Amino acid sequence: MARIVMKFGGTSVADLDRIRNVARHVRREVAAGHEVAVIVSAMAGTTNQLVDWTRSISPLHDAREYDAVVSAGEQVTAGLLAIALQDIGVAARSWLGWQVPVKTDDAHGAARITGIDAEILRDRLGQGQVAVLAGFQGLGPDNRITTLGRGGSDTSAVAVAAALQAERCDIYTDVDGIYTTDPRIVPEARRLTRISFEEMLEMASLGAKVMQVRSVELAMIHGVRVFVRSSFAEPDDAQTGDGDLPPGTLICDEDEIVEKQIVTGIAYSKDEAKITLRRVPDKPGIAASVFGPLADSQINVDVIVQNVSADARHTDMTFTVPRADFEKAMEVIRDASEVIGYEELSGSADVVKVSVIGIGMRSHAGVAAQMFKALASKGINIQAITTSEIKISILIEAAYTELAVRTLHSLYELDRP
């Protein structure tokens, strides 16, 4: 017997049949003797409809009213799922954010959870009643409904799991786990049984769209074990016992990962554009003169690489921005050209970032050298490199993406069990 949290996203509750399917997933866990809290999103499409309405009425709408409108979607799903559960003999009730309450700060539209009063939930779970919580919503200090921003239901799930000290937070999604890389590029990609929080953070921010970065961070901070699994699997299969998990990927502390791989996965992101400034005066404050105006224009800079130039008084600088902001970023830099004093500005949206990720890298030298050698042997030119403790990212020409990912995937033997 354990206490577990189950989270179902919009596509998993898109219609009444799927909601009934979710109810069967829940019943399976209850039948296994678990105490269960369920977090649900709005039915697919509902949130977009509600958001569109608020925007159509007024582009500059009051975020508090936006929250009142948009949170209605999860409210409906929570009630419907509670009914579906009761209908198959599972005691259940719905909980809205303000009823628990899930307390948040007052940043309406993108609120952060500040605390969850889980006592009443624990009581009810102990009595064998499933708690169905409307995700994505909370109660602000002004006694008004807040929402947590997109992907907020994952955050709700992790926060509730932390407050309930749950054994596990199961994220049901349309994929059955985290893969060593994108299976559309590498059919041999394997599903990972386990991945550390840190690795998942790097994977997520690099484009593996299973979970929001924020939710993974929250799980890491509170030590909530997150299990990513498919909501389309037959609900009555995949009975889980303690420790004995069905197909899926467990995101957990690295201490729980016994056999640490050097490299866990290969991620890539096409949402990149590269900008290079040549022969920038190498003096204090020069980085600020470049990145200050970009920040002022709300442009996020990702990779930054700075090299010495041909002569010692100048430097070359390369950085990446989101592809959608490329033109705007070029313009911002041109406008600041006198202050920066570069000699040459060039840029390209034809780049891709490929990253090799693994906690094993910490204790293993030579990962980067292997990587560069393998790419060179395939004729792939590396335009920039940036590293962290558990990640090496490179920028390459977009046309080489698939080749690079495949090369690295087999280099680190990720296709072998």
Next chain:
Amino acid sequence: MARIVMKFGGTSVADLDRIRNVARHVRREVAAGHEVAVIVSAMAGTTNQLVDWTRSISPLHDAREYDAVVSAGEQVTAGLLAIALQDIGVAARSWLGWQVPVKTDDAHGAARITGIDAEILRDRLGQGQVAVLAGFQGLGPDNRITTLGRGGSDTSAVAVAAALQAERCDIYTDVDGIYTTDPRIVPEARRLTRISFEEMLEMASLGAKVMQVRSVELAMIHGVRVFVRSSFAEPDDAQTGDGDLPPGTLICDEDEIVEKQIVTGIAYSKDEAKITLRRVPDKPGIAASVFGPLADSQINVDVIVQNVSADARHTDMTFTVPRADFEKAMEVIRDASEVIGYEELSGSADVVKVSVIGIGMRSHAGVAAQMFKALASKGINIQAITTSEIKISILIEAAYTELAVRTLHSLYELDRP
């Protein structure tokens, strides 16, 4: 300057354009210096969709979950209208039932309002902020959302008006007031400027579908003046001052009606079926033996007429039931035939109830006599008669409905201003 409550039903807020239109109605009243609270229904169709979902998931759904689901509709409208108001420069915020709170009993799905804590609303109104309240919903003693049952937004509006001690509760609807009779039958029907609560109660229960009986009762008890008007009138016209009302009908205490008409209106109801028992033993308890089984079968009996039969030891009994329950009622009576001991049972769904209503009848004899004479002169046979202090109802063959209504309408000179 006055404090007024404005209520808009589902068709008045059916889409974004109509919500913007409602905002302009509200702005007009604010510009006139009024403090304004607005009660909104769900966008037309929304409530039906939500109700259908709960029923499809489980016909025997938990009423508490039903309330959580169905109340989402009004929540969305309240937020959208608040945004629409802000967008045209009117300070406004949405209020959900639990936020005010609008306290109700625990009869989920058909709750009754037990109290409204209006202090915070009065404060905000005093600061010039329009309060947009989600109608139809409240907070139960279990800290869960309740709904008031169909037509509940009218009840919300009247209850809020009472709590705020509002000058007036304006019900915006798709008609522009209460008419002397159905204008589809009598084109000369006039809109009444004023009608008393008592008259309106008789009109409403007899089929004038403008307002739920329950809301009229509530208005009468609390002395809330209700003004029925069209939401499709041009919002920027119809500026109202104190006492100077635009087109519409004021439902008020009869003391406010200076020129009392003897007859105010002619109502009719086609939703009737007539059942007659002949030669029932005339002994104590016989009525109970007839109406007990009907009540047990959830059949509402309306008109009851009992006459002495040809001999003194028997009686004839006629009553009406809703047309939809006619067959069932006949069956119930047949099943109870031994207990009742009637000699002949007959029935007909081919009847209509026509009613003449007016507070002036109290002090005016001869209204009934005039009525019967006029109908007789047109060859209309009266099958049963029942009267109250301010109403005379008759049952006639359905085919004569229009003729009877027109005859009575001109008899009492209702087409004259």
